[in-house]
Amino acid sequence: MENLRHLKIALPWHTFGHDNLGIDALSRANAAIIESAAFSKGISVEFLTLGSRRKSNAIPPSSTIKIGPSPSLNQLARGNFAIFRELRSCDLAFDIAEGDSFTDIYGRRRFFLHCLTKLASILMSQPIVLSPQTIGPFDRVTHRGMAKFILNRLTSVYTRDFLSTEFLSDLRISSNKDEFIDVAFRLPFTPRPKDKDLIRVGVNVSGLLYNGGYTGGNELNLSLDYRAFTKALIETLQNRPGIEVNLFSHVAGGGGRDDDGPAVLELAKCYPKTKAIPVFETSIEAKSWVSGLDFVVGGRMHACIAAFSSGVPVVPVAYSRKFNGLFGTLNYPYFVDGKEATSQQALVQTMAWFDNRKSLKDGIEASSSIVDERLNRYEAAIGELLYYLAVPREKS
Template structure:
């Protein structure tokens, strides 16, 4: 049987943001398993930004394609479009949460434009499980819904995104699954007793006050002060070993976790600074060795939960609320609605009640596994239908 060529739009293997890497690896893993289940050979081309060509453990069945670029895309002549036209299916994961106007008009327009390009090329567009919205601008909201209605399938990873689809008339060929990073494999870190290990994933974006430094994410709490107080509280405990875990590196700007982690390691010499990870698989393996995790990055929180580790996310957008609400996991600090003092109390309380959080983790992980299985079955159906639709098979 001739195989299918699948374009992975807005997927990047080896991205400096390990959440993007986790999504790429997780979604490819699910599609690969679905293809094997129905006996359909597949090969992939990734179409994402920030590709590291020296990424460890790069999958053999994935070719690195050209990143989407706005000017060639608008002209309709680009290497990117050539890959789209040669593809049997296009899975667009939107880097997990980028199809929104939360990050500004330029990024919104770029995500919208690539979807329009796929539709113009008359290729089947599959919106892979992701957060969709919010769209505060009504014109952008209308345009987003209009494009989504033309997609062949639209899948969300949380109830809030599903509600957006329903409220805006995107009703055909939709379903709700879960974040595909739950499919990310890992090797569990070994343990030989010793101190309680607490991992703190410090977000450079939150520590620096957002992209502009002027609290453009609308946080009520003072994130930098919260991290200082949390670290000082943990370092005062003789039975705790506190690790700083970086999940976004490489850009050197306010969104980079590494400069902040190094600053904190100098300020608090008792901290253990985790290594810089080459892939999300490595990061998840390290996180699996923790007893409790506080995470400013959503995919660091997902890595912890999917590895069975009690975790307290510090949320800065509705993507946290939607995803962890879908998992029936209530243990979270909403940074937009919580004071610094209340947040610190909640994080310390979570540490003290790790056993209770562990039960909630098991419950949430069971939900995620069921939803992943349902997504894999759905993808298998899409692949079979695409093979059957080929002219030679009619």
Template sequence: MSQTTIPKTKITIGLLWHSISSDNLGVGALTESQIAICQAAAVRAGVDVNYLIFGTTGGKHYVPQGISVRIGSRISIKQMMRGNSPFLKELDQCDLILDIGEGDSFADIYGIKRFIFLIVSKIAVLAKHKPLILSPQTIGPFDHWLPRKLAIAVMQRCNQVFARDGLSSSYLTKNGVRGNTTEVIDVAFRLPFTRPEHHTNNKVHIGVNVSGLLFSGGYTENNQFGLTLDYPALIRELLREWTNDPQNEVWLIPHVIPDDLPVEDDRIAIDALLTEFPSAQRAPDFNSPSEAKSFISGMDFMTGARMHACIAAFSTGVPVVPLAYSRKFNGLFSSLNYPWIADGKSMDTATAFKTIMEGYDKRELLKNQVAEGNQTANTLLQKYEDYIVLCMIGKYS
């Protein structure tokens, strides 16, 4: 889909399925990073940007300073059907829509209800004849034929679809979405941060991002994600190994911190572990994704099961062994030629433990590979920024 419009000096960008208040700091990291990329593009394009954010809300508030941001109306299918949807009216104010799908929600693996919200919002944008760009995200999987058919039809009508990993890019090609697709990388590699002063106690600072969701067994509390390992047992074994060595300083790091969803709250799992491993330390409850990334950047090694906690480590040069519970991990890190992943859907507990400990022992090697991966990430995200510049001056493709 190609079109050119008269350039403007002031534009409004709708950020669909973003959030600047989500208790999931991964979703917030995507939003902060998206705005940082758009601001860099705006300088190059010579435009001022207002942002209108549509998505889920939470208990946080991390608006970047000096940025014009408004929170849009909630997306209600009932209101759309009744013809009184403020969301639809607010779409009219936007010059273009960047839809990031909360990173990995454009799929049917999280249930049909979430998929319906994602797909209806996209159809609404297309019905308004607004340029729709799917920002870097995991695409699919769509295991059922109807969601897959709807998703393909919508993506074929987008101005551009950006996959954040090779697996998603291949999935698009396999399902006939071609010509308007580009493979880049997760925007969170651009999340701003401030590196803390180097620690002076000569200990090895180890960060362990504990997933409350995996600790609970998923939303169903019955191994929802089909792990082949015992996640709580793995975390306990790692903590037992690391806290027994006086040369280590172990930090338990939360990255999803909702006050009203205990099954997903990393802090609950961490507090339980601290009763068993009192020599470990608890990271603070971060007020923003950038604050979390800044803290993580001070680690000497990290492992975790929240992907954006792992990206925070990787993008700040920290050796990291992610624990994958979905293909989004495998796709993203393989795109960076980074093989150090403990795969929770194929490894048993002992193998995952061995893999993480090997990464810890070889952390200097991992650090070099992380540096190479970050060069690749920077190149890929520059492609995305270049495209946003073109959109801002009215040249869509």
């Protein structure tokens, strides 16, 4: 048997226990896939996370995972370079960029911080892989140039949708690249039974969309009045017999306009016949609960992925190309485009899909082979890289 090296793996922008359960789902699923790939090659590994906004009571899912420092411009400005010391102690890095944060649409500060962690690995000559994610857009010319500089110096760049792949092609990125799918489709869950007497509908309320974006000025440029659409949807569903409407969050606890929790409570107060679901502790808990629903309308992409990957008909409300790209890649056309549809158009279309739930379920089943094939290829690609790095080599 080969004497393979033990590998220490950095996980930049992975957070177990993030108040955004999408990031929690990505972190759990990606670490599990990497560990499975290593096990298949007979390689022992340990992980170091370098994430953000972790709940104080969050526990890593495995003893092989150590929680490292959070990337912070303020800490760096104070001369605290612990994150670089920790990163240097690792053999390679898998950077998931919280799924969609390698872009400048969320502001310059966030963009520069994500650039910084990638540049650190590059300057250390450390192998770094961008795990499957949405990449771009980069609206400012200077940001596009910086992103291109970084992308061309990474070990591998993996996208989760065809629009990001086309974007890399337009940028003429020369690094090793491939298109897979969102790793959160692999998130485990415990299936819940369906209610035999009621049609249980889950409305995943996005605080970000409900509050008109991060500033309230509709900087997401939506044609859809999401608040009006959500209220009309609840009213329409409640006017039909035998339907239970459940309001749930997927980003909660962080406060601010991005928090789903206050929007859920406000709607529950307006519509007392709805059920406001308590905040979930983990993405696995959320996905397990979602699996017991009959239909979901979601404003958060990973709430939609939780439904999709547990076989529940789902209508995502798309506010950026990450939705269009991902569900387009899966040949799943049942989503509302918030940049194209009016509130009335969205309501009519959503209710038509609700009445034709079986077609949506059939669409999910037809796409399952795409998910399996792509994630199997991703795991195989990881295995090859880990094996290459784990084989001992004589120093020249």
